Amino acid sequence: MAGVSFQKAQRWYPGADKPAVPGIDLEINDGEFMVLVGPSGCGKSTTLRMLAGLEEVNDGHIFIGDRDVTKLPPKDRDIAMVFQNYALYPHMTVAENMAFALKMAKVPVEERRKAVEEAARILNLTEYLERKPKALSGGQRQRVAMGRAIVRKPQVFCMDEPLSNLDAKMRVQTRTDIAKLQADLGVTTVYVTHDQVEAMTMGDRVAVMKDGILQQVDSPLRLYDHPVNLFVAGFIGSPQMNLMEASVTDGKATIGDYVVPVDAAAAATMKGNVTVGVRPEAWRLVGEGENGLPVHVTVVEELGADGYVYGTTTAGGAESNVIVRISGRDSVKRGDTIRVTTDAKSVHVFDTDSGARLSE
Numbered sequence: 001m002a003g004v005s006f007q008k009a010q011r012w013y014p015g016a017d018k019p020a021v022p023g024i025d026l027e028i029n030d031g032e033f034m035v036l037v038g039p040s041g042c043g044k045s046t047t048l049r050m051l052a053g054l055e056e057v058n059d060g061h062i063f064i065g066d067r068d069v070t071k072l073p074p075k076d077r078d079i080a081m082v083f084q085n086y087a088l089y090p091h092m093t094v095a096e097n098m099a100f101a102l103k104m105a106k107v108p109v110e111e112r113r114k115a116v117e118e119a120a121r122i123l124n125l126t127e128y129l130e131r132k133p134k135a136l137s138g139g140q141r142q143r144v145a146m147g148r149a150i151v152r153k154p155q156v157f158c159m160d161e162p163l164s165n166l167d168a169k170m171r172v173q174t175r176t177d178i179a180k181l182q183a184d185l186g187v188t189t190v191y192v193t194h195d196q197v198e199a200m201t202m203g204d205r206v207a208v209m210k211d212g213i214l215q216q217v218d219s220p221l222r223l224y225d226h227p228v229n230l231f232v233a234g235f236i237g238s239p240q241m242n243l244m245e246a247s248v249t250d251g252k253a254t255i256g257d258y259v260v261p262v263d264a265a266a267a268a269t270m271k272g273n274v275t276v277g278v279r280p281e282a283w284r285l286v287g288e289g290e291n292g293l294p295v296h297v298t299v300v301e302e303l304g305a306d307g308y309v310y311g312t313t314t315a316g317g318a319e320s321n322v323i324v325r326i327s328g329r330d331s332v333k334r335g336d337t338i339r340v341t342t343d344a345k346s347v348h349v350f351d352t353d354s355g356a357r358l359s360e
Contacts, residue, residue: 002065002155004028004051004188009060009070011046020046021212023060030065031186033179035203037196038235043212044192045160051190052158053077064155077156080149084161086141088133088148095120095129098147112151119147122181139170146181157182157189163198175202197238200224208232224279230355233277233348239308241277244320245352248274253349256315258293261342266349266359274358275350280308280325282346285338292339295322297332304328309338 006026012019021043028034036044049055051062053074061070069077088097095116102112120126123143133141142162149157162178163171179202182189193199199206200220207217208231216228227233233241246253246260251267253260253274260276286292299310309324309332324340326332349359 002067002188003030003032004034004156004190005061005063006047006051007061007063009047009050009062010058011043011050011055012058019058019212021050024212024214026207026214026217028188028190031188033182033189033191033202033204035191035193035199035206036209037193037199037206038209038215040194042209044194044209046212047209048158048160048190048192051077051156052079052081054081078154079156079158080152080154082142082145082149082157082159082162084164086133086145086165088141088144090133093130093132094125094136094144094147097133097144098151101148101152115151116147119150122150122184123147123177137170138166139174142166142174143177146178150181150185155188157187157191159189159191161193162191163193163195171198178202196236200236206236208235226357227277227348228357230275230277230350233350237279239280239323241279241348242283242320242322243275243277244313244322245316245318246274246276247316248272255293255313255320256317258315258341259291260347261344262347262349263344263360266347269358270349270351273352275352277348277350278342278346280323282342283322283324283340284342285324285326285330285332286341288339290339290341292341293322295324295338295340297334297336297338300332300334302328307332311338 006024008023008025010019010023011021024047036047038044046055050057057070061068098116099112120129125143163174166174175198206220206223208215210231216232223236234243244255246255248270253262253276293313293315295311295313297309297311301308305328307326307328309326311322312319313322332338350357
């Protein structure tokens with residue numbers, strides 16, 4: 001096993017007017033599950049492919065353990081790649097697909113058989129070893145692709161959106177399988193996804209990218225509770241954080257008549273216009289006479305134990321969307337106007353122009 005180190009690794013595609021990845025610095029610990037997440041075109045797949053040797057590194061270095069692999073071909077990097085389209089040979093059985101890389105490496109037949117049987121046991125594929133890929137479900141095919149990677153016993157797993165071809169239910173099950181498998185094997189894993197729910201539920205740490213630049217690298221909970229800028233705040237969380245512009249006067253942030261509670265750090269530094277962020281679950285309903293933000297309800301999603309209210313507020317002059325999580329027993333209906341508030345410790349304050357975090 002080995003850690004991975006990106007040292008100002010840059011990828012500049014020929015003919016482009018700027019690099020896809022300007023120069024990434026990222027340390028991935030031995031045995032860690034690192035997730036690269038961000039919107040389409042943010043450079044996450046390019047970063048993974050630089051590690052795998054499928055994209056040239058124009059400047060900087062990449063290390064796997066103590067080895068500088070920047071200029072090495074993929075076959076010499078001791079990595080195993082898992083793609084979103086499975087890339088299985090249709091004419092081969094599951095066992096033959098899983099053993100193919102070992103066969104090319106001229107590993108003895110008995111050793112290949114033992115490696116395939118062990119991987120099949122781990123992945124619950126034993127009863128499918130003699131089937132062809134067309135006889136398997138999407139989730140089973142992805143497990144075969146995982147098995148093909150496992151039998152090679154690589155130093156690093158590289159996974160490029162491996163769940164994107166699966167339906168919603170299968171995605172949930174398979175992401176649990178992959179996370180458990182990685183924890184059991186202890187192999188350093190770099191996983192790319194655009195789905196921030198996948199990132200939050202699978203990664204030991206998550207690297208959020210935008211325009212080829214790392215925005216924040218942290219544990220899932222830290223990303224959720226302490227986003228360093230507006231981009232991370234809006235990207236991490238489902239439903240996403242409520243972000244609204246507020247005016248600052250005498251150290252107080254207001255949206256119309258609603259005085260937003262903010263912590264001391266934000267109160268001491270904010271000026272002009274700021275953007276305040278509140279998670280849907282941090283709002284609470286208040287009565288008519290209390291300090292609260294008025295929200296006109298447009299949609300109510302009832303989920304049983306709880307629900308989500310989607311509405312709008314014009315308190316600050318411009319119309320803003322607001323999402324509020326409520327108890328499943330709260331009687332809120334479409335067309336109602338509710339008032340909500342929160343606590344200072346639940347309010348994230350950002351500089352509107354720079355996007356930088358101002359709160360503690």
